[in-house]
Amino acid sequence: MNTQKFDAVVIGAGAGGGVAAALLAEAGHKVLVIERGRAQTFADTGRHHLKNQRVSAHGHNAGPDERHPRVVADADGKTHTVLPWQGGYQANAATVGGGTRVYGGQAWRFHPLDFRMASTYGVPQNSSLADWPINYDDLAPFYERVEHELGVAGDSSQMTHLPQYARDYPMPPLPVTRKGNALRNGARALGWHTFPVPLAVNSIPFQNRPACIHCQHCVGFACPVDAKNGTQNTFLIRAQATGNCELRTECMVSRIETSGGRATGVTYFTAERRRVLVEADIVIIAAGAVETARLLLLSNIGNDQVGRNLQGHVYVAAFGRMNEDMWDSIGPGVTTATTRWSHGNDSVIGGGMLADDFITLPVAFWRTARHSDVPRWGADAKNWMRTNYRRTLEVKGPIQDISSPDARVMLDANVRDAFGIPVARLSGATHPESIRTAQALHARAVEWLKAAGAVEVWGEAPKHPFLSGGQHQAGTARMGDNPDTSVVDRNGRVHGMQNIYVADTSVHVTNGGFNPFLTAMATAYRTVQGIIETA
Amino acid sequence: MELLDSHAAMVQAIADRILPADETAGGGSAECMIHIADVLGNEQTQNIDLLRMYLDKLNVTAKIRHRHRFIDITIEQQDALLTETENHPAFALLAELVHESYWASEAGQTTAGFEVRG
Numbered sequence A: 001m002n003t004q005k006f007d008a009v010v011i012g013a014g015a016g017g018g019v020a021a022a023l024l025a026e027a028g029h030k031v032l033v034i035e036r037g038r039a040q041t042f043a044d045t046g047r048h049h050l051k052n053q054r055v056s057a058h059g060h061n062a063g064p065d066e067r068h069p070r071v072v073a074d075a076d077g078k079t080h081t082v083l084p085w086q087g088g089y090q091a092n093a094a095t096v097g098g099g100t101r102v103y104g105g106q107a108w109r110f111h112p113l114d115f116r117m118a119s120t121y122g123v124p125q126n127s128s129l130a131d132w133p134i135n136y137d138d139l140a141p142f143y144e145r146v147e148h149e150l151g152v153a154g155d156s157s158q159m160t161h162l163p164q165y166a167r168d169y170p171m172p173p174l175p176v177t178r179k180g181n182a183l184r185n186g187a188r189a190l191g192w193h194t195f196p197v198p199l200a201v202n203s204i205p206f207q208n209r210p211a212c213i214h215c216q217h218c219v220g221f222a223c224p225v226d227a228k229n230g231t232q233n234t235f236l237i238r239a240q241a242t243g244n245c246e247l248r249t250e251c252m253v254s255r256i257e258t259s260g261g262r263a264t265g266v267t268y269f270t271a272e273r274r275r276v277l278v279e280a281d282i283v284i285i286a287a288g289a290v291e292t293a294r295l296l297l298l299s300n301i302g303n304d305q306v307g308r309n310l311q312g313h314v315y316v317a318a319f320g321r322m323n324e325d326m327w328d329s330i331g332p333g334v335t336t337a338t339t340r341w342s343h344g345n346d347s348v349i350g351g352g353m354l355a356d357d358f359i360t361l362p363v364a365f366w367r368t369a370r371h372s373d374v375p376r377w378g379a380d381a382k383n384w385m386r387t388n389y390r391r392t393l394e395v396k397g398p399i400q401d402i403s404s405p406d407a408r409v410m411l412d413a414n415v416r417d418a419f420g421i422p423v424a425r426l427s428g429a430t431h432p433e434s435i436r437t438a439q440a441l442h443a444r445a446v447e448w449l450k451a452a453g454a455v456e457v458w459g460e461a462p463k464h465p466f467l468s469g470g471q472h473q474a475g476t477a478r479m480g481d482n483p484d485t486s487v488v489d490r491n492g493r494v495h496g497m498q499n500i501y502v503a504d505t506s507v508h509v510t511n512g513g514f515n516p517f518l519t520a521m522a523t524a525y526r527t528v529q530g531i532i533e534t535a
Numbered sequence B: 001m002e003l004l005d006s007h008a009a010m011v012q013a014i015a016d017r018i019l020p021a022d023e024t025a026g027g028g029s030a031e032c033m034i035h036i037a038d039v040l041g042n043e044q045t046q047n048i049d050l051l052r053m054y055l056d057k058l059n060v061t062a063k064i065r066h067r068h069r070f071i072d073i074t075i076e077q078q079d080a081l082l083t084e085t086e087n088h089p090a091f092a093l094l095a096e097l098v099h100e101s102y103w104a105s106e107a108g109q110t111t112a113g114f115e116v117r118g
């Protein structure tokens, strides 16, 4: 395929972009997918414990690289230019598959009330909390399609916080770990319902790829046997198999070209910084919440809402030392969750899912799981790791972010990336109510660990609002019926533009008390199906 | 920018006190020293002068008190000097580097009990 004219251009080969590419190509549209990262193998993603998408002290293993700085503004307005692995950047990943290449794959449907946050709880002062224009029932069929087409392992009969599934997950859950069993026992003692965490990981051979081998390097890394399901080994493969889809990697889109309320195409730079213009009948932006907002701003598309309401998740984390060895080496590691506290918590807004965690690398454990009384050095420091690493249970959970219009992506007036394009400038913080909710949930995490038999429990609840985009970044082009308070309509189309759609986490009005990728893919599926049906 | 050999030897001795060898290697293992040298030489160049001054001061104190270089005094004497200076930013920097390199290294993973199967 040599043409520079396409039926559709999809910007970003991540979660949402992968879904969009497959559906459009299978419907017979000529599609170009443009991705700034490269396709990565297991070998070149590596297993470096200090350079990965979870511990990025000295770099990432799945991009973005140093050509893509951002500017971060402090509360006092002071700005810092940061590289992708430095504090405040809000990195996800930049490679074929986007975040899904190296993610953990927790494949959550949002709770029905997650779509109704404003009408359930009211809107706190200075917050932009709003309902989605669509609801759980609108998305349920698309959740189901993604679960089956991507490949999710779980047990729908135990998801009692949700309406009954029309079809169970295509694979049974992964095995429970010793840590998971201890937490299940603790929850039982408290009268809390728990269930297996749904994961986009093959528990049995699926779609001609093998089952998970339970290695210890899942989250933040690529899978050694290709048993983790991202768009790079599912939707994007399907798209290319049609012969209708071309994927151009290491190409950085700089602008969506428009004329009279329509997109006419996009301009991008190759790795050699050659500028290329392609024409397209439809443009679908799926560049992740920060870069999607940046592209809209660079292209003068959309209203004053573009880039606002940046959110991710405020996380709670608590740790509990057991008297016995809890390590069983079984990855991915996250097996057991409760949604008992997702909603209905006294005098706070929303709540969140709580669960155990992926296997934590020792270096990550030292950095994030030790309390302030742990000796900083000497034999006691070493012995603390020796006695605690294998015995410690973790309970973690993403708390509903209460959106703030001031948590924001703008264009920086001074700093440009390696292609000469103004970079994203990030500022603001989540609403203080998110912190109150996190504190309430932290108390529940502590309660759970104690009930599970932990003899020592530690970990601090978040205290102060901060900008919470990160790997769960969302909300910067939110969906709504009112063009004054949202960026895209309920069909994912940018208000006022005839043929520009957003199909990634940017459209999330609220980000749920769950990890967000499945909702991004289901929403993208719904949006693109709508495009195909009306084309 | 690189450390002088004498400074590198001191960094190694301090690393071995931050995480002492026992049945597993200590923080001054070859694997850790490669990482520490790499970070100091490439990512933390702005802190090299601070580190050099700290190391020189430690050495001078060792000579005044014990009439030997820091690397030649007993580990008890080394620990005492390090305890006195543990709030120095250069010590904090070293401690951070030693911990991250150690817990990411094979020896550190063994110490913690992180077993890799697959």
Ligand SMILES: Cc1cc2nc3c(=O)[nH]c(=O)nc-3n(C[C@H](O)[C@H](O)[C@H](O)COP(=O)(O)OP(=O)(O)OC[C@H]3O[C@@H](n4cnc5c(N)ncnc54)[C@H](O)[C@@H]3O)c2cc1C
Pocket: A011, A012, A013, A014, A015, A016, A017, A034, A035, A036, A037, A053, A054, A092, A093, A094, A095, A096, A097, A098, A099, A100, A102, A103, A104, A105, A106, A107, A108, A219, A220, A221, A251, A252, A253, A254, A286, A287, A288, A289, A291, A292, A295, A471, A472, A473, A503, A504, A505, A506, A514, A515, A516, A517, A518, A520
């Ligand atoms: C280590 C890790 C663990 C995670 N674990 C989970 C989990 O367990 N569960 C969960 O729900 N979520 C998880 N996530 C988050 C999840 O990956 C994201 O929510 C999801 O990928 C977001 O999808 P998206 O389509 O919005 O963007 P992305 O998947 O980020 O895709 C955007 C793509 O667009 C590309 N792009 C950006 N700008 C341009 C441009 N100008 N030109 C060309 N290309 C561009 C980017 O390089 C990127 O590849 C994890 C993420 C990471 C990194």
